[in-house]
Amino acid sequence: MSREFASYADNATKSLLATLAERSTDTVQYQKSMYQLGLKHGQLLTNALKGLKVCLACTVEDADYLEKGIADEIEPSVGSLSVACYWNKRIVGDENFATTAPVLKKYVEPECQNADVIVVVKSIISGACVVKTNITSLIQKANPDKIFVVAPVIRKGAEERLSIEFPEYVAKKFQYNYFAADTDIVESTGEVVPGIGGNVYQRLGFGDQETKNKYTPDFVKSRRAAFAHV
Numbered sequence: 284m285s286r287e288f289a290s291y292a293d294n295a296t297k298s299l300l301a302t303l304a305e306r307s308t309d310t311v312q313y314q315k316s317m318y319q320l321g322l323k324h325g326q327l328l329t330n331a332l333k334g335l336k337v338c339l340a341c342t343v344e345d346a347d348y349l350e351k352g353i354a355d356e357i358e359p360s361v362g363s364l365s366v367a368c369y370w371n372k373r374i375v376g377d378e379n380f381a382t383t384a385p386v387l388k389k390y391v392e393p394e395c396q397n398a399d400v401i402v403v404v405k406s407i408i409s410g411a412c413v414v415k416t417n418i419t420s421l422i423q424k425a426n427p428d429k430i431f432v433v434a435p436v437i438r439k440g441a442e443e444r445l446s447i448e449f450p451e452y453v454a455k456k457f458q459y460n461y462f463a464a465d466t467d468i469v470e471s472t473g474e475v476v477p478g479i480g481g482n483v484y485q486r487l488g489f490g491d492q493e494t495k496n497k498y499t500p501d502f503v504k505s506r507r508a509a510f511a512h513v
Contacts, residue, residue: 285466292462304477310488321352339397340367346500365394396424402431405512409438411445
């Protein structure tokens with residue numbers, strides 16, 4: 284098992300990552316740790332995003348924890364904050380077909396199309412197919428100056444795997460922010476080790492992919508309600 288920490292991963296961050304990796308961590312503590320890692324990522328992003336129009340995008344399972352932590356940290360200093368949330372169905376491929384992650388539904392606030400910067404959030408990035416799908420969806424209408432790809436943990440090489448999926452003029456906008464890069468993977472399941480301690484749907488309390496895709500995050504509900512009263 285091999286893990287490399289980013290230079291900016293402090294001891295508190297490493298402790299939070301260890302909490303995720305620990306199989307005995309209960310659901311509530313796992314959720315809290317993901318939120319705290321979101322705050323940590325937000326602290327790193329604050330200076331780069333100050334005064335800019337930012338679109339913060341995630342998958343449904345990350346909305347109430349990782350994404351909300353980032354949002355809570357950066358919102359006071361950005362020019363404006365818009366939010367996108369995607370419900371993806373990950374379909375594992377084989378030797379004949381690539382793994383895909385089609386969008387079943389999405390919540391995208393109108394100002395995402397005018398964003399100076401898109402921040403795409405994922406709890407862990409390995410093959411990068413989900414992140415690829417969601418970035419592709421966003422840039423159909425948006426033309427940001429920079430795209431931050433943010434995750435507590437990545438599988439080593441994920442940056443290259445994602446970048447080659449895009450034209451050079453898009454890939455050169457990418458900036459990757461992660462706290463740890465892991466090299467090992469369980470071939471039979473595709474699980475990165477130590478990664479985030481297993482299947483994120485189960486660890487966050489969703490059970491499985493079908494259940495999490497029926498869930499509407501509280502963060503999305505609150506954003507939608509705020510728009511309804513404008």
